[in-house]
Amino acid sequence: MPDDLHDAAALRLRRISQRYTGGRRALVGVLAGSGRPLSIPEVLERDPSLAESSVYRNLAVLEQAGVVARIVTNHDHNRYELSERFGEHHHHLVCTNCGEISDFTLPAAVEQALDTALERVARRAGYRPDTHRLDVVGTCATCQHE
Amino acid sequence: MPDDLHDAAALRLRRISQRYTGGRRALVGVLAGSGRPLSIPEVLERDPSLAESSVYRNLAVLEQAGVVARIVTNHDHNRYELSERFGEHHHHLVCTNCGEISDFTLPAAVEQALDTALERVARRAGYRPDTHRLDVVGTCATCQHE
DNA sequence: GTTAGTTATGAGGATGATTCTCAACAATCT
DNA sequence: AGATTGTTGAGAATCATCCTCATAACTAAC
Numbered sequence: 001m002p003d004d005l006h007d008a009a010a011l012r013l014r015r016i017s018q019r020y021t022g023g024r025r026a027l028v029g030v031l032a033g034s035g036r037p038l039s040i041p042e043v044l045e046r047d048p049s050l051a052e053s054s055v056y057r058n059l060a061v062l063e064q065a066g067v068v069a070r071i072v073t074n075h076d077h078n079r080y081e082l083s084e085r086f087g088e089h090h091h092h093l094v095c096t097n098c099g100e101i102s103d104f105t106l107p108a109a110v111e112q113a114l115d116t117a118l119e120r121v122a123r124r125a126g127y128r129p130d131t132h133r134l135d136v137v138g139t140c141a142t143c144q145h146e
Numbered sequence: 147m148p149d150d151l152h153d154a155a156a157l158r159l160r161r162i163s164q165r166y167t168g169g170r171r172a173l174v175g176v177l178a179g180s181g182r183p184l185s186i187p188e189v190l191e192r193d194p195s196l197a198e199s200s201v202y203r204n205l206a207v208l209e210q211a212g213v214v215a216r217i218v219t220n221h222d223h224n225r226y227e228l229s230e231r232f233g234e235h236h237h238h239l240v241c242t243n244c245g246e247i248s249d250f251t252l253p254a255a256v257e258q259a260l261d262t263a264l265e266r267v268a269r270r271a272g273y274r275p276d277t278h279r280l281d282v283v284g285t286c287a288t289c290q291h292e
Numbered sequence: 293g294t295t296a297g298t299t300a301t302g303a304g305g306a307t308g309a310t311t312c313t314c315a316a317c318a319a320t321c322t
Numbered sequence: 323a324g325a326t327t328g329t330t331g332a333g334a335a336t337c338a339t340c341c342t343c344a345t346a347a348c349t350a351a352c
Contacts, residue, residue, distance in 0.1 A: 019319075021329065040309085051331045056310060058329095072218045076309070093273050104271060110263045117256045118282050125250060126287030127239050133281045136264050141272030165348075167300065186338085197302045202339060204300090222338070 005032055005086060012065040024058050026050060031068060031082050037092075037101045039077035075099030084131075091133075095140035104136075151178055151232060158211040170204050172196060177214060177228050183238075183247045185223035221245035230277075237279070241286035250282075 009028050010020035030046050031038060038046075040055055059080050062068040071079045071092065079101055084090065089111070090103045106114070114132075122129035155174050156166035176192050177184060184192075186201055205226050208214040217225045217238065225247055230236065235257070236249045252260070261278075268275035 017328095019328070021318090023330075053311080053331060053333085054329085057312095057331095060311090070220065072220055074216065074218055078309090093268060093271055095273070096276065102271065104267050106263055106267070110259055113256055114260060117252055118280075121250050121252070122239060122282050122284055125239055125248065126290075127241070127282065127284045128290055129282050129284040130242065131283050133279070133283060134264075135279045136268050136273065136275050137277050137279060138268055138273040138275040144272075144274055163299095165299070167347085169301075199303075199340080200301060203302095203341095206340090224338090 005082075008086065009062070009065075009067045012067050013061070016065050018061055018065060021058075023050060023054050024062060027055065027058055027062060028067065028082070031080060032086075034081075036103065037071050037079035037081040039079050041077060043080070071101060073099055073101070092135045093140070094135050094137050095143055096137055097139055097143035100140055102140075106134075151228075154232065155208070155211075155213045158213050159207070162211050164207055164211060167204075169196060169200050170208060173201065173204055173208060174213065174228070177226060178232075180227075182249065183217050183225035183227040185225050187223060189226070217247060219245055219247070238281045239286070240281050240283050241289055242283055243285055243289040246286055248286075252280075 006020070006025060006028060009024070013020050013024070026047055027043065027050070030043055034042075034046070040052070040059070043055055044050060044052060059068060059070070063070050063080075066083050066085060068080050069083045071081065073079060073094065074096070076099075081103075088105060090105045093102050093104055095101070105111075114134075118132050119129060152166070152171060152174060155170070159166050159170070172193055173189065173196070176189055180188075180192070186198070186205070189201055190196060190198060205214060205216070209216050209226075212229050212231060214226050215229045217227065219225060219240065220242070222245075227249075234251060236251045239248050239250055241247075251257075260280075264278050265275060
């Protein structure tokens with residue numbers, strides 16, 4: 001849990017006139033220590049001192065600040081992870097059975113080609129593109145043995 | 147609203163021992179007539195004779211049958227569209243402001259390169275890949291003027 | 293084409309993730 | 323310190339979605 005991470009998070013919060021409080025720092029720590037997107041029950045499991053309502057509120061604040069990203073799923077809970085700006089650009093493998101998500105990256109050449117193609121498409125449709133999301137949907141290793 | 151569409155839908159339902167009832171046919175008709183993914187309130191608007199609870203139930207059945215696809219969003223309602231098997235493989239432009247979604251396709255070469263890259267990545271992670279989802283997230287034309 | 297058995301419908305109720313409320317608390321400024 | 327503003331957390335409120343169950347519609351066998 002490097003200090004730079006917390007410094008960067010604090011900076012981003014300050015930009016939108018928000019404080020980097022203990023609860024928010026704890027959230028960033030939990031997400032950083034996980035390496036994969038977590039649902040809110042999972043976050044509460046890992047730090048039971050946190051209050052549910054504050055976790056919801058603070059994850060929303062951190063999302064606005066660009067510190068965490070919310071990943072919506074077909075399953076019951078959304079999941080959260082540190083924003084890409086704190087790591088490298090990546091995508092997700094989503095298990096349709098259990099809802100677990102893990103990260104992957106594409107070869108740079110593919111990513112590049114994709115990026116320019118998407119840019120072109122978006123502008124043609126009148127969209128101002130912000131980012132893109134790419135998920136592979138399938139069955140994870142453990143769920144295949146059932 | 148071509149008959150082939152309804153025939154194909156009926157076939158898919160029969161495969162999972164479900165009937166192609168009037169309510170389900172109406173849903174397929176509404177989605178086919180829209181050209182973009184609809185939320186359930188939008189569906190009810192377009193055919194007020196439908197019962198909310200039946201729409202939820204039937205969209206779930208149609209999803210299981212592979213006739214419609216559910217698109218989860220950051221906004222309040224999920225959206226539904228006819229499955230790709232009834233049209234061509236495509237992706238989505240998602241407006242972060244109003245939640246509207248529209249469709250686009252990639253140049254075949256890019257799509258191909260992406261597909262093989264994703265296949266490789268998934269297998270390496272132990273996933274059995276099923277499909278992929280690619281969304282461009284941004285601001286739609288009308289929301290840019292605000 | 294009537295009967296028996298199965299499946300679908302829909303109105304309202306239940307569920308549960310998320311958000312809101314508000315009183316107590318903490319930080320910041322002068 | 324006092325005043326102002328932002329944050330917390332426990333519980334209540336919201337609302338999209340799903341469930342229940344009595345009724346209706348279909349299907350198959352006779």
